[in-house]
Amino acid sequence: MKKDKISSAVIRRLPRYYRHLDELRRSGIVRISSSFLAKSMGLTASQIRQDLSCFGCFGQQGYGYNVERLRLEVADILGMNRKHTVAILGAGNLGRALMENFPFQSNGFQLVAAFDVDPELVGKELSGTPIHHVDSLEEYLRNDPVSVCVLTVPAGVAGDTARRVAECGVTGIWNFTNVELPQQDMPGVQIEDVHFADSLLTLSYMISEEEP
Amino acid sequence: MKKDKISSAVIRRLPRYYRHLDELRRSGIVRISSSFLAKSMGLTASQIRQDLSCFGCFGQQGYGYNVERLRLEVADILGMNRKHTVAILGAGNLGRALMENFPFQSNGFQLVAAFDVDPELVGKELSGTPIHHVDSLEEYLRNDPVSVCVLTVPAGVAGDTARRVAECGVTGIWNFTNVELPQQDMPGVQIEDVHFADSLLTLSYMISEEEP
DNA sequence: TAGATTGTTAATCGATTAACAATC
DNA sequence: TAGATTGTTAATCGATTAACAATC
16 A cells, blocks of 8 residues: 655665665576565565555565566666756865766766866866856756756855755755755755765764773 | 663764754854754754753753753764774775865864775875775784774775774774675674765655655 | 743654465 | 465554753
């Protein structure tokens, strides 16, 4: 039975399901039961069946799940077939690392452009992606709307840059700056934070607890 | 009343508390009530008082919390005063981005070394941090143990590299590879994942849901 | 003193786990 | 058919919220 409102706990597990199913597929495994998948992921079989049942009936009694079919279903649920476009704002170290190394394509995204202020970079291409000047951001987005902007600008201009692209109708911001973006100022824009510092401090807590 | 076992939901909120308190302090605010802090963070006052009470009594009835005192308390809880050391494994784009831009110091960590296989990099320094050859990893760690290793190596060697440093007594791994490290193979090592792909796919889900 | 706000206990809400009929 | 395993309902567990006495 499909559910209306999916809890964020479930949503956050979906990419992990996808990752594991992709690995199972690549190692040639055709079918899998909830209990086997649970064991390999460190979850309970109940939870997996409960999670999946939010979106539909993908298994078969007495058989389990077809790995490839389930993988495609999860990909679809995650919106990986929607041909989302993405632009990178800020081609510093981190922005360039994402441009050159992150597999946008295999996660269902198409990287179409990057923006920076550095005259050394503007006008060049990196891994086939052109780097434009940030001054042309609005003009670019008017002509070629993108789904998601990757925010890898310096913290000082993070808020401003976010507001600018929000006004141009971007639907998502992937925020790598350590700044908390004011969601309420940007209605209709989904924000996903990657807070390096928060992550490291969590680790700091965990290792500090071990050795009191 | 201090609690023994802190739930991971609480732990994950601690860095956010720290970040907000640090910002309040920098904007010169001396005291704050749980309800004001709650509003600015998008939480409830109850939750904040409940969270903090896991670690002690930091407030005062009728007054609230002293921002700077609470900030220092949270820093201490997070282990930011423990002089943890950190080494970066893999000085590719991402590794270098962290070396050059991430404020390890102000998060309580001291970056002491980086490791790579690239002869162009080995022997050089970047932002004051020497880059050694990965072959010398074990020898280095024997002489100068580090608390945390940052895993920014290619996915193919992630598992091996993790095991190697785990055997050398590292207490934490900050994992930026898209590989799920087997926690059970490395007892006593805390693993904190930064899964870019999982994060982007979560955003993909959220923006796809908006426009069905 | 009166008003404000904490820390804590109790109530509620939501998420996870267990159980089981349905059925491949 | 017998064994396996799903999807779903019910039970349990844990986390969040509400309430309030204590007290600054």
